[in-house]
């Protein structure tokens with residue numbers, strides 16, 4: 001039984017209080033005892049819970065006068081479980097028990113909390129400087145309440161960082177250190193990789209990010225309201241603009257307790273799938289380009305460009321910005337459904353044909369198969385998410401299936417059917433209503449570059465099928481006069497202050513989660529957001545380094561990648577720097 | 583068009599276009615489309631502009647549009663504009679993002695590595711004055727010497743590829 005109540009009954013000794021949530025798919029428990037929290041998280045990891053995020057909140061000015069942590073888990077039975085843990089030890093008001101032993105994926109979040117809140121775990125090491133590098137004064141803690149922007153600015157300005165001195169990197173004998181970045185040779189984002197090489201083979205890679213830290217969480221809290229925050233959410237990570245704003249809007253809507261109009265749900269689903277299609281097309285193009293198949297890459301890049309132009313025609317923005325608003329969608333005009341349908345069909349035909357030839361080409365396979373392997377086990381324990389996790393064999397890990405909301409929760413559309421058959425388990429398992437032009441089998445998903453590429457092709461195809469269904473549904477609906485937005489302002493005002501809402505959306509990279517706490521007058525008291533890249537950067541390191549091949553019973557064979565494989569692996573993951581750095 | 587034959591016929595078209603272009607001195611099919619869009623003055627440029635992109639904390643939106651410029655529909659290289667891997671080779675620094683504190687040093691070093699004459703084109707609203715990120719603690723002030731090197735700004739969030747193309751093509755060209 002994966003019911004959290006059973007777990008609490010079995011392992012918790014102290015008192016655990018369940019608080020009611022408006023949304024029936026959410027659960028909230030207050031756990032005051034640190035030991036209980038550790039035991040319960042261990043129980044959860046044994047019962048296939050997925051750790052989503054850990055939100056810290058400075059509630060020292062509220063009634064409890066302490067910091068609080070909210071752990072968010074996705075339960076296999078479809079519930080979102082929040083464990084609230086108050087840091088109520090008067091001797092150590094900034095210390096918390098670490099759930100790292102049961103969920104190693106929490107580690108980057110712990111480092112982050114140390115930088116932004118000054119909270120640190122009792123056990124396990126945290127280091128500062130993952131988000132705030134040397135230009136920031138020590139003990140800056142920008143997310144604590146009361147640290148206004150002016151005060152922060154002032155402190156940062158007055159601080160003169162220690163002068164930069166290049167220090168030699170200590171390396172074991174025979175190894176070579178090769179730092180790359182933060183400015184890369186190309187039109188890419190900024191981040192730093194430090195390779196440790198033994199000959200050509202990459203033994204280890206240290207990934208240092210945070211260069212693009214823009215203080216987005218604080219900005220939400222100081223300059224935006226619940227009704228306007230979507231504008232900033234769209235600009236967290238440009239390539240997932242729509243998914244980000246959708247997750248933000250979902251959080252606001254769940255706070256207000258409304259469901260957006262049906263037609264708006266259709267449009268959201270449709271545009272989310274368009275975003276997925278266009279980014280997958282772009283990724284496939286980039287990957288093929290890195291394998292030096294220029295002609296194919298150019299063809300694919302054209303497909304990608306055409307989808308951006310379609311976006312422009314549908315909603316007036318190439319990256320689908322300005323469409324989502326809390327309460328629904330905002331379309332300047334009713335787009336031509338025929339155009340959407342026809343364009344996406346033609347593009348899909350091209351993409352799938354090209355994708356198929358890439359997947360079958362021996363020279364491509366040679367480079368991709370067994371390169372950058374992230375094993376199923378590593379993906380599970382490391383908390384990898386989204387497409388990366390699915391390509392390692394965890395094909396069910398998809399928030400559209402785990403926690404369907406919006407259009408994915410409408411049974412009549414049966415979108416889940418399509419989603420479930422993105423990966424073909426066996427040929428006779430395929431129902432007659434599902435047709436796959438480029439079938440990808442579960443055995444293809446070995447966690448290597450090939451698997452990630454193949455899955456991108458398959459997901460692009462699924463997206464096209466979903467778009468077709470949604471276009472049909474919209475056509476059937478007709479209903480020109482129906483409003484696409486419900487006004488939220490009054491509803492939001494009625495919500496008590498310091499309530500929180502959770503919103504999520506499955507972007508093309510994986511699930512994006514927003515955690516919003518309402519402040520007085522519809523302000524945002526706390527906004528925490530988690531981009532899927534956060535966990536997947538750790539996964540990428542795992543995929544690059546040299547390690548024993550788990551499939552080899554003798555344990556003598558190693559999985560290794562050489563430096564020239566790195567661009568390929570990096571592209572196959574294609575993670576967001578901006579979404580990680582916030 | 584029948585399914586299955588598509589990409590081949592498409593590639594064939596591209597190849598045919600190239601051959602046709604060579605024979606008749608006209609540009610390929612894709613290029614024709616673009617020349618009609620941007621007018622002849624872009625195509626007339628005789629010298630090259632080498633561009634180095636510098637990310638100072640963008641949201642990646644501007645990068646999407648910058649990299650769209652190399653696809654065959656814009657094919658920026660036919661105007662003599664090229665994205666360079668090293669600042670040493672570049673005439674123009676295409677700066678995106680609001681200039682975060684953490685990237686300050688890296689940005690100086692990149693600019694310092696460029697050879698004279700050099701200039702900066704800021705791309706996107708947030709490279710101009712911080713844009714939507716104006717009010718955060720995480721931005722550094724751009725020093726005067728960088729500010730003075732800015733010769734053009736392309737507004738938009740993100741600007742369209744056409745707008746970026748125009749701005750880059752109009753920059754004083756290197757000696758190449």
Ligand code: SF4
Pocket residue numbers: 235238639640641642643644678679705706707708709713714738739740741
């Ligand atoms: S201008 Fe807009 S699109 Fe460009 S980096 Fe800034 S926020 Fe992103």
